[in-house]
Amino acid sequence: MSLRGVPTAEVFQRAVDGERRALGRLLTLVERGGAAGDEIAEISHPKAGRCHVVGLTGAPGAGKSTITGRLAAAAGVATGDSHRGVGVVAIDPSSPITGGAILGDRIRMDEVIDREGTFVRSMATRGSSGGLALAVPGAIRVLDSVDYNPVIIETVGVGQVEVDIAGTADTTIVVVTPGWGDAVQANKAGLLEVADIFVVNKAERPGAADARRDLELMLDLGAHPEPGKPIWRAPIVMTTATDGIGIDDLWSEVENHREWLTETGELNARRQSRDRFEMLGRIDELLGAIGRARAQSPVGEQLLKRVESRELSPTAAAAELLADLLE
Ligand SMILES: Nc1nc2c(ncn2[C@@H]2O[C@H](COP(=O)(O)OP(=O)(O)OP(=O)(O)O)[C@@H](O)[C@H]2O)c(=O)[nH]1
Ligand SMILES: [Mg+2]
Incomplete structure (x- = not known):
């Protein structure tokens, strides 16, 4: 039986x-966007806002999916029957920039998580950051509204897009592995700044202690407490995810961080800045669409002619079009 043609509100109720x-x-x-996506945002928003969002990011092949699978199991055990289960959104690094897909040995999510009580969803980056930046909060909202808690987001951390998506989490876990300069790479990619918890995965390998020390050092160097802002020093957890070693410690640190967020009021501050980020992203999208439609109207064509005849620069034409719109 297909759900196509079934009213969105009914599909939502069935999900509930x-x-x-x-x-x-x-x-x-939600991923597709458009009117149906908007409707779902409307329906799910009043019921959302309860779940803890955990972001997991790190270099391609660091073991994020393996950790996510194990962590989802640990979280499910910890939260028991108090929620429907654990939600996972895996951002598939299919874009050529991230290169994750070139690694032959990456773990598919459905290999590590295949049980009732966990809902896994993969989303492709498709090279478009803007769409994803809106789709991810939308997906979190839906999972949240039907009572998945926590929701874990896996992204490959190599650039701004990923850092932005990491910004949608309450607790961000940055995964590094032993190896020369890996911690330095994470630092370059801007990941150290967003880390609430560090994981040194593949900790059975030589160099794990060095990686830990590098991270400690960078934390010391980067420690510039802002006056009046509550201080959290990111703990470092050593894991061998393939054997499940260290995963319980990792889950305890997630819980510690959640408590700290709640006690200090940081949770509300983070959520507020996320709402703002999403609202601004949406404004960009809406205004862009309105502007582009206007540019194809006779008014826009007229302006283009004046650009062609060198009377106006493209910049001035855009400004004039907008001024005209806003009148
Ligand atoms: N030796 C060792 N291998 C591990 C460990 N954790 C994961 N792996 C292996 O590392 C490879 C990559 O693991 P994934 O979980 O797919 O890594 P990922 O970070 O999700 O990879 P991408 O999504 O492609 O960026 C797999 O072959 C895992 O089995 C570990 O603790 N020790
Ligand atoms: Mg992965």
């Missing part, structure tokens, strides 16, 4: 009732 296929359909619509 626990129908996994309905939830999958909602997430597809």
Whole structure:
């Protein structure tokens, strides 16, 4: 039985009732955007705002998916029946920039998580950062509204897009592995700044202690407490994810961080800045669409002619078009 043609509100209700296929359909619509995506945002928003969002980021092949799978299991055990289960959004690094897909040995999410009580969704980057930056908060909202808690987001951390997406989490985990300069690479990619918790994965390998020391050193150097701002020093957890070693420690640190966020009021501050980020992203999108439509109208064509005849620069034409719009 297909869910196509079924009113969105009904699909939502079925997802609330626990129908996994309905939830999958909602997430597809959110990813696609447009009117249905907007409707889902409207329906899910009042019910959302409860779940703890955990971001997991790090270099390609660091073991993020393996950790995510293990962490989801640990979280599920810890939270028990108090929620429907653990949600996972894996941002698939299919874009040529991230290069994650070139690693032959990457773990597919459905290999590590295949049980009732966990809902896994992959989203492709498709090279467009703007779409993803809006789709991810939308997906979190849907999972949250049907009572998945926590929701774990896996992204490859190599650039600004990933750092932005890491910014959508309450608790951001940065994964590094032993090896010369890996911590330095993470620093260059801007990941150290966003880290609430560090993981040194593949800790059974030589160099794990060095990686830990490098991180400690960088934390010392980077420690510039802002007056009046609560201080959190990111703990470093050593894991061998393939064997599940260190995962319970990691989950305890996530819980510690969540408590700290709540006690200090940081949780609200972070969520507020996320809402602002999403709202601004949406404004960009909406204004862009309105402007582009206007540019194709006779008014826009007229302006283009004046650009062609060198009477106006493209910049001035854009400004004139906007001024005209805003009148
Ligand atoms: N030796 C060792 N290998 C590990 C460990 N954790 C993960 N791996 C292996 O590392 C490879 C990559 O793991 P993934 O979990 O796919 O890494 P990822 O960071 O999600 O990779 P991408 O999504 O492609 O960026 C797999 O072959 C894992 O089995 C570990 O603790 N020790
Ligand atoms: Mg992965």
